[in-house]
Amino acid sequence: MAPPSPEDREIFRNFLSNNGKSRLVVTSHRKTDVDGLACAYAMHRILPESVIATDELDENAKALVERLDIQVLPLRELDRKEYAGLLVVDTAAYTLLEPAKQWKILLVIDHHHPQGRDMKSDAFIVDDKSPSTAEIIAALLPEIDKETAFALACAVISDTARFKSGRVETFETLARLMKICGATYHELLEVAEPEARADVKMAILKACQRVSVVYSGGLVIATSEVGSNESDAAQVLSEAADVAFVASWKDRERETRISARARKSVSIELNEVMKDVGISLGGNGGGHPKAAGATVKVHTQEALARCVEALQARMENPGCASEQ
Ligand SMILES: [Mn+2]
Numbered sequence: 636m637a638p639p640s641p642e643d644r645e646i647f648r649n650f651l652s653n654n655g656k657s658r659l660v661v662t663s664h665r666k667t668d669v670d671g672l673a674c675a676y677a678m679h680r681i682l683p684e685s686v687i688a689t690d691e692l693d694e695n696a697k698a699l700v701e702r703l704d705i706q707v708l709p710l711r712e713l714d715r716k717e718y719a720g721l722l723v724v725d726t727a728a729y730t731l732l733e734p735a736k737q738w739k740i741l742l743v744i745d746h747h748h749p750q751g752r753d754m755k756s757d758a759f760i761v762d763d764k765s766p767s768t769a770e771i772i773a774a775l776l777p778e779i780d781k782e783t784a785f786a787l788a789c790a791v792i793s794d795t796a797r798f799k800s801g802r803v804e805t806f807e808t809l810a811r812l813m814k815i816c817g818a819t820y821h822e823l824l825e826v827a828e829p830e831a832r833a834d835v836k837m838a839i840l841k842a843c844q845r846v847s848v849v850y851s852g853g854l855v856i857a858t859s860e861v862g863s864n865e866s867d868a869a870q871v872l873s874e875a876a877d878v879a880f881v882a883s884w885k886d887r888e889r890e891t892r893i894s895a896r897a898r899k900s901v902s903i904e905l906n907e908v909m910k911d912v913g914i915s916l917g918g919n920g921g922g923h924p925k926a927a928g929a930t931v932k933v934h935t936q937e938a939l940a941r942c943v944e945a946l947q948a949r950m951e952n953p954g955c956a957s958e959q
Contacts, residue, residue: 637804639774643760647775650722650742650758651681657719659685659741662710664726665733669827672696673790674724674744674768676705677776677783685722688713690734698829699789703782710734725768727752727761730919730930744768748906751921766805767794773808784815785823792827796870799899800925835864842868842881849943852950854878854901858939866928869894877901880942882935890918891938893929901925903949911945912938 639647661678663671667689675687676699688710692700700707711734720739727743728751729736740756746765765771769790773779779787791809795801813820831839842859849856857876861868865883872879873896882893893912895905905927906920913920913929916938920929931938 637774638762638765639760639771643762643771644775646742646758646760651777654682654719654722654741656684657682658717659720659722660688660708660710660713660718660738661685661722661724662688662732662735663724664728664731665691667692667696668725669693669695669699669793670767670769670790671725672699672705672707673786674772676703676786677769677772677779678722678724678744680780680783681776682722686713686718694832694835695793695827695829698826699786702826703786723754723756724772727754727756727759728921729753744771746771748921748923750906750910751919764802766800766802767791769794770805770808773812774804779812779815781816784812785818785826788812788816788818788823789827792823796926797828800923831867835867838862838864839868839871842872846872847939848876851943851947854946854950856880856943856946858882858943860884860935860939865892866894866896866926869896870926872896873898878903878905878946880939882938882942884935888930889932891931891933891935893920893931893938893942895922895927895929895942897925899925903946908942908945908949911948912941915945916941 661675679685679687688708690710720741723743727745742758743756744760746768748763762771769787773787838861842861846857846859854877857872857879860882865881869879869881878897880895882891884891897905904924906922909920909927909929916931916933918931922928
């Protein structure tokens with residue numbers, strides 16, 4: 636039977652019947668993306684007493700907020716006493732949602748790999764085979780209105796990087812959502828993948844200028860560094876290389892953020908590589924097999940060197956994750 640499982644459907648039904656009138660906060664990971672925001676919006680629409688809250692949205696999520704006129708509150712400023720608890724979508728890790736540690740979490744709906752999943756919640760609906768949380772929620776919702784369908788459709792396109800990680804349910808879900816919202820694919824793309832700002836384009840081109848290339852174990856590995864927008868830069872570099880690591884030093888936090896991307900032909904899971912890198916350099920890492928990230932306490936050059944080493948170590952011994 637197609638996902639979600641009957642158990643997950645049951646959890647979802649119970650959650651809705653218990654919380655239909657609760658004042659809940661629906662939230663998602665730090666720097667909420669289109670998937671996180673669309674899922675929060677979808678849940679808010681069927682739980683009318685709920686509010687959507689997050690401390691920061693990424694550029695694409697901002698475009699969706701404007702398009703649907705979504706009200707988003709700052710999570711850190713909410714008074715916990717006024718709410719029954721959190722509904723967390725698109726993450727299950729406190730590192731990606733620090734303020735959640737202070738809250739009671741009623742339900743987590745997520746599609747990320749189990750590693751790093753440390754949230755304490757009354758219930759979980761997790762399908763790490765789903766390429767977006769939107770696909771899980773679209774399958775669970777008893778009914779979907781036009782606006783919700785538009786938001787979830789954008790999330791399906793955006794989180795699969797235009798279907799690179801799509802499965803049969805992804806296309807079925809998108810077709811169904813498009814029929815409900817009546818938008819063309821072109822209209823959805825305008826929100827799911829809006830034209831990049833000039834500074835993003837500049838950061839990507841800087842990353843291209845500074846790129847170093849290693850050919851190892853049959854893989855073309857590109858490394859580079861930028862002041863910001865490391866994930867956009869890594870995405871573009873991975874179109875040409877097999878694996879790209881882009882680092883960015885964050886002066887305020889005194890740490891380096893690394894974004895890693897791989898082409899679909901790469902069998903090594905970058906979330907494992909980023910976890911190795913994070914742990915070995917005093918930080919943390921994880922994500923998806925083809926799109927992952929880490930935060931580490933060393934400067935960019937040392938961080939990038941470790942990324943290449945960790946990737947090479949995984950090539951030589953792909954099973955080392957299961958022995959931990
Ligand atoms: Mn997601």
